[in-house]
Amino acid sequence: MPVQLIPLDDDRFDEWRDATRARLIRLRQESGILLGDDAVAEVDAFLTQLLPAGRATETSSIVRIADGDRELGTLWMMAAGGILHLVDLALVEAIEQRILDELFDVIATIARTHAVERLRISLYSTDVAGRAFVEGRGFDCASIRMLLEPVPSRGSTTAPLELTRMTEERFAAFAAESEEAFAADLVASGRYSEDEARTESRRQMALELPDGLDSAGQELFTAQVDGTEVGVLWLGIRDRDGEPHVFILDIEVGAEHRRRGFGRAMMLATEHEARRVGAGSIGLHVFGFNDGAIRLYEGLGYRRVEERFHLDLSTQ
Structure with missing residues (x-):
């Protein structure tokens, strides 16, 4: 049976939100883009902004990713301005290429069914499973956040600037x-x-x-x-x-x-x-x-x- 996206049951929303909050905090902290309480505050504000009505937020679709009886993770999607945003793709770490291929096909079909022509996803440097989903599928890198830490002491510049x-x-x-x-x-x-x-x-x-x-x-x-x-x-x-x-x-x-x-x-x-x-x-x-x-x-x-x-x- 091919991969299926199954709407998240209402009684699992709080569990999903808690797990997603913890995951997003961890990804920010592990990547270094935000640390400590800064990551916690940013994620809490992010979830409040995008899920103002919780499970009843009409702009969001939260689904379970299943392969037969196997649950492979969850996907949070939002459609806006002709773009399907893959807000959070939470996959188990070890996942077969077949699963990734079928998952992409299902998402692309959903987008086209709703007359959406573009997909968008943001990934942190430590999100191994998310990167495996993107690689080799024609995604372009739109932008990059970079960090230099610690600040080195290199001496003077090579140009008289x-x-x-x-x-x-x-x-x-x-x-x-x-x-x-x-x-x-x-x-x-x-x-x-x-x-x-x-x-x-x-x-x-x-x-x-x-x-x-x-x-x-x-x-x-x-x-x-x-x-x-x-x-x-x-x-x-x-x-x-x-x-x-x-x-x-x-x-x-x-x-x-x-x-x-x-x-x-x-x-x-x-x-x-x-x-x-x-x-x-x-x-x-x-x-x-x-x-x-x-x-x-x-x-x-x-x-x-x-x-x-x-x-x-x-x-x-």
């Missing part, structure tokens, strides 16, 4: 350029339409920089070499398990200054800034299509802690 606090005059142009560039990257990642990307980029800028250069916890720099600007760097100073954490919100080398080592020099300068504020870790987000940046970050010791994948079923 200096970070200078951004001026109000430069900020006005930077804010417009950064918002436009982020929107373009969102579209290129395949996650947003042009209108959605502009709205999301504008929202993110307003959230992070409500008071412009004076926004709390934000440090913005221009990178200069011999008095000439070669790039810009935007760092957010965050809290991670009670300790300072630096998150790279934007790093950009001017087009005419690329392939001269300035990007690496700016990353090393970021490490210096992290040590200055007492941060023991640095995080960043990179779009999956940006191969050059990914190679740079991994070469500096950053590791992947979370990846978001999407699949266009119309191409299958």
Whole structure:
């Protein structure tokens, strides 16, 4: 008998929610993306937001994955905006390839039946079973969260680069350029339409920089070499398990200054800034299509802690 997706019985919802909560907390903590009580608080907020009415939440579908009499795990799905979100795929660790193939076929059939053409799933670095489901099925990596921990002491940069606090005059142009560039990257990642990307980029800028250069916890720099600007760097100073954490919100080398080592020099300068504020870790987000940046970050010791994948079923 092929794999079946069976709606979760009402009397099992509380058990499922408790197990899912524990699993999501564990995955965040094991991957390092969140630690301690931060992971607990984030997961509790996540479950409250997506399951406001508990089992009766109409936007969610929670099913058991069964192969005959064998229960292989659970799947939590949500459909929105033409996308079927696989919110949590909880599989037993050792699972046959046949099962994965049949599970994918069942999910794809459900999506097409509801006129949904795209699948989306986020996976943490330690989710072995989830990664086995994604591999070899045409999923594209839309984005990656990366972490460098601990912050190394590498000495001076190889390029004569200096970070200078951004001026109000430069900020006005930077804010417009950064918002436009982020929107373009969102579209290129395949996650947003042009209108959605502009709205999301504008929202993110307003959230992070409500008071412009004076926004709390934000440090913005221009990178200069011999008095000439070669790039810009935007760092957010965050809290991670009670300790300072630096998150790279934007790093950009001017087009005419690329392939001269300035990007690496700016990353090393970021490490210096992290040590200055007492941060023991640095995080960043990179779009999956940006191969050059990914190679740079991994070469500096950053590791992947979370990846978001999407699949266009119309191409299958």
